[in-house]
Amino acid sequence: MITFDFIVNLLVATIRLSTPITLAAIGAVICERSGIVNIAMEGIMLIGAFFAAIVAFYSGNPWLGLLAGIFFGAIFSLLHAFATVSLHLDHVVSGAVLNILALGLTRYLMVLIVGHPGTSDPIPVGLSDYQFAIPVLSRIPVIGPMFFNQTPIVYMSFVLIILFTWFLFKTKTGLHIRSAGEHPLALETIGVSVYKMRYLGVLVSGMVGGLAGAYLSIENNVSFTEGMTNGRGFIAMAAMISGGWHPVGAFLAALFFGFADALQVRFQVFKIVDLPEEVFIIFPYVLTVIAVAGLVRKSRPPKAVGTDFMIERSED
């Protein structure tokens, strides 16, 4: 039963399932590197997924949908930035609130815009219709179908991983963002605004989170469904931590979770062992816990992550 094709299919499925997690995770990496905890990822993804589907449906153009997803993801994340950076609200609290808000908002807007709750009408053209194989490379055995015969957002995710790594560790702004997360005052004292950097970090995570949502609603599928993110935002947090706050690490962790999920579905299909479905379904979640437990010790969070930063303060 474990044929070569099976392996390849499994790996392709891994990519398919991990892409939204990867995107959300690398977004979270940038955000936390700047010092802001972002557990609002779940909500941001939901918002992104919603607007991507809506715009794609009414414009008939999935690319516009894609932009909408990114745009509204960013807008929503600005709420988080405003609450945490400007209002000095506890990061976790703000994130939790935004997740709740996103659920209510999408449901209400469904009723208003689509006319009924539940799921939006299928979009005419989905991004999956733009799948394309990169000539030569896609012929490479296993690697080819995994990385070089994919759909747009998947390709984007690959590019973004590299881009973000380069951005964080090779550019000036990247250096500033990292400093904002490690020792904000040091950054402020050489004349770079910590507020700006943190807003930037949250904003980036919002855009990528929106993209992750868009992937769910207009690339992997063709319509928005309430609560379709289904906890992926939180798995992304786990991926970020297990990945040691590094884009590449986060990507690998996300791959791992995607792999676990792909595997459990196939176990079900094969009925390899006769267990209740639920046992298979929980498999990835259990693995997540194990992974976090195993890897977290090696990974060190940015020193100042989750801490508030205020300039005007009197001594003592």
Added chain:
Amino acid sequence: MNRTYSTALNAVMVVLGAIGSILWLGATFRSGETYYFWGIWLIVAAAGVYLVRYTLENGRDELLALVRKSLRSVVVPVMGIVVAILIGGVLMAITGYDPIAAYQALFYGGLVRNWHISVLNAAPLIFTALSVAFAFKAGLFNIGAEGQYYLGAMGATWASLYLGLPGIISIPLVFIFAALLGAAWNVVPAFLKVKTGAHEVITTMMLAHVARYLSPVFIRANGGDPATSLHPYVTFEILENNMLPSFSQFMEHANYRVHTGILLAIIVALVINFLLYKTRIGFEIRAVGENKDAARAQGISVGKNIFRALLIAGALAALAGFNQVNGLDHKLFENLQAGYGWNGISVALLAGGNPVGVVFTGLLWGMLDAGGQFMSRTTQTPSAIVEIVKGIILFLVVARYIYTAISQWWKRRKQKQTTAVAAGQA
């Protein structure tokens, strides 16, 4: 003044308050009859007695100070609620619904017509919120209360199916068993937190998913009455003796569904409040929550208290499950979306982590839910609006920093002016 007085007044207050809240919470408008206002007036009376006693003991100025203090403590929440309701109204207006009618229905439904539903909704929320709030005090975020809720529900069901002792013994045993299971469910996160530093937000969240998918398995294992079309998606009904008494058993006309779980919730809230602020354990937990380095330097074991906090939190969330099974459903459904765990987070945040505050925010949330249902039923307004209003309330209340920020900014402006003047003269 002399102690006998004060204790006597205390007794009066407690009695009035107890009777009052029983009447109030058990009240129903379905059968026309009402204990509701009686309950409220009794509680108000109790509060009055309290204030009298307080004045006799500490004098008038102290009383005024107290009133001022408590006013300050409620002004932010109340402001937040009012503003949120206004925003929600505007939203409804611009999206073509009648806010006045909607809100009238909301409050009428939540506070009068379906008050008993508000109470039913509140009970489990209070338990899960207590769980989250308690963990907060130790600096932990028990985001996975939902999972512990499922564990508690399963444990309560299992025990209640087979434990045939007289209720007075049996119910407490079930109560404890459920609590223990919930606590056990948090052993892993606690252990990982202490040993590897794995963040509880992730571990408890993941385990919540696990628990949710375990419940159907459990239900099928204890699968119920083939006569119903539900079979086997609900367990057998639990034994009579394990059901929490409902108010109707000692109050005629009380709604037969309103059970004493809410009183249990309030008692537990008071116990938790006592535990946190009046006992050594609470002291250590709060110390760890506020500054674990200092706590450690004074010989308070951080790991031990993380365990305590997470396990107690797990037990509290599990009690919500106990409350639903033994109080309301008397069996465990394959519940597609209980959500008490998630909503408990909002309730806890809204109460600022104060166990007693949780009782009120829990009732508020339950009221909004029940009222929201009534609203959408009678005015055909989508109940999602209630979710949004809730979200805004939460944001405005937890972001009380908004108000402090504003006031600080205001002060600074004033000071600038004054000092500028001063400098000008100099």
Added chain:
Amino acid sequence: MKKSLSMLVLLLAAFALVLVGCQRAEEEQAAEPAAAEEQAEEAFSGVAAMATDVGGLGDKSFNDGAYEGLLRGEPIGFEARVVESKQQTDYVPNLSGLAEDGADIVFAVGFLMEEAVKEAAQMNPDTYFGGIDIGGDPEIPNFQGILYKEHESGFLAGLVAGHMTAEFSDASDKLNSDPVVGVVLGMFIPPVERYEVGFIQGVKYANPDVRVLSATAGSFTDQAKGKEASVAMIEQGADIIFHAAGLTGLGAIQAAREEGVLAIGVDVDQNAVAPDTVITSAVKKIPESIEVVLQSVVDGTFEGGTHVYGLAEGATGISEFHDFDSVIPQEVKDAVAEATELILSGELEIATTRAEIEDLLD
């Protein structure tokens, strides 16, 4: 403690205030039902209401179906009202509330509401109640339980699938040579089980050698998971994917569309979702059955007990083939017709639970 106690005083004050405001509302509300009653007499006009289960509207399944049924009542003088339940505690108040607010008939939708609707019916003896996917009770004359033989629909769908994947795999270029089909489930609940079991039996009835793959997504709203399940089956050579997974199933159909295989919809005719992929749908005509009930209310012929809607009542079965009408060979259509006969005549027993199907198969 002090703080919170005085907080209590203030909160109560607030409550009390609101109440005063509500008293007036109370009377208004009270007046309403009476009015409705009177109107109920002459040239029929009444209120038909429903309460969804926690799934809520937009499930593209029984909740939506029931609502459509209510709307069909408008021509015969019914005003449709709907309330979406948020949690189990809402069921009873919503149902009896709708009754008290003057509904002539109230539908409870979804098996989770069984107990609630029976309670509500007993509390409001002069209002009619209907329960979708809920068994009736002879004790309660004003309550009609409405069950569907989803397994029949599933069976016929399975029959088509079984034949197509095996004998007629060359009828469409979207079919492959290996005799494998798949079924994606949302969560494992009663109607879903009946669909699955019926489908499996249908497939085996058509051709015992066909393998039926099955997987559960664990959610009715996670399209990505539905898609993945269906892809995994397609990888195993499945060329027809049936789903009983509500919104999750949309993902399954999407997967079939992308991978160039065929799919079978559920509950309602889902051909519109992907006309080039959905050959037919195992339907459950909730709207029609609700229409029947509403009519009986108008005629005053409403009766309690359990009403099981199946092929005989034209409430179950498979939808038309749309563009695939030409693709599906006559033999298959005949087989369907024949099986239908056998089912109607009772000669063909269809399993309703996994336990039964296992016995049946070996």
Added chain:
Amino acid sequence: MAILETRHIVKQFPKVLANDDINLTLQEGEILCLLGENGAGKSTLMNVLYGLYKPTSGTIVLDGEEVEFSSPRDAIDRGLGMVHQHFMLVDTLTVTENIILGSEPGSGPVIDYKTARQQVKELSERYGLQVDPDARIMNLSVGLQQRVEILKALYRKAKILILDEPTAVLTPQEVEELFAVIRTLRDSGVSIIIITHKLEEVKAIANRVYILRRGRIEGEREIADVTKEELANLMVGRSVVLTVHREPHEAKPEPVFTVENLRVLDDREVEAVDDLSLTVKPGEVVGIAGVDGNGQSELAEAIMGLRPATSGRILLRGNDIEHLTTRERINQRISHVPADRQRFGLVLPFTVAENIAIGYHDRAPNSRGLVLDYAGMEKQAEELISSYDIRTPGPLAPAAHLSGGNQQKVILAREFSRNPDFLLVNQPTRGLDVGAIEYIHSQILRMRGQDVGVMLISLELEEIFALSDRILVMYEGQIVKELTPAETDEREVGFYMTGGKERSA
């Protein structure tokens, strides 16, 4: 001519008036000292100059023209550089990255690390400030970290260099090196402002000095014609005893506390305490002198059971306590005044009463059985508040609302009132003003007088000499030398602190 001048600078914080009508001038190429106690408003003033705070009113004049700094950026661009008391360095980054942070070379968004490294090398050579450009800050000694800070300023072409308490964490040798550097900088045309509360340094390095008190300028003096005593009086506003008077006290012969061959690892799993042994007798103060980061904190943590020892024994009254938990050790009557009072000493949101109770919160008068006894707690707190004269609104005020000195007094009250046999005091006066220092020193000596064995860890040699009966010099996790204050001086101690070997050897 005056390169920098402030006119009527006023800085008002929500709570305090930190600067009140400050007028000062800085001449080109001079070394100016700003002398004042902690909280006198020195740092605030400098942060105003540096554009970190906006002045409530008043103006800054640079090269004869009025300037307004909206952010440090402007200040930097106008040639101001600042070395903060708490270094503004990102530990996880390299020296190079820290130096170029905010003014990175390279066109476009990308950093040109090659050039950066080159520039850093040149710079450090030009000013004789040797430091490895690729080292990570977390692996550098404090002295080197300070060099990086200075290089940071020079890299930005600072014409005016502000140093905030630059010597606080340095050994005498390092101080002299620093002064040498400062002089060379001055000679190369940089004007320098040094903020300090140490009179010797003012005498040693400054050309001119301003004295600040309670946010106002108390006076300006040419170094040539001012005495230490005068400066002290100006600074504190009253005449001060510069060294606490310490009457001789005979220590008991039998040691109360002993450490034998102790080995402890630090967070990086490196051996921080290396086969260390020492004894403390009842009624003596043993001073542990050493440069920060030579294992003092690890030693302290090991003694308190906050960090496991890999080997060795810790004896209290002759019996081994190494295996005991922190709580058990506290119950054995060890008291500990931690170095970082806000992080390890207090739970800031807790009330003074609670902070005094913590640690002994499990016994009378703080609790009865499992239940806390707030009445008892407050009663005890009130007594200690008066006997240690802690300035607080009352026992129920949050510790966070107290000044640094009073916070430290709360800790002393807590630890000293538990009449310990052994007392571990770690940098008890860090960042406190003269008044508080005097008081705390006298309290420590009072404990000594009560035959308590006191172990004093301090980075301030003044303090070591003021209090110790014996001085143990700690270097790289070992006691490299034992000295008696009477027979040695700061120079010798400093020599061993920096790894110097016995001349005879």
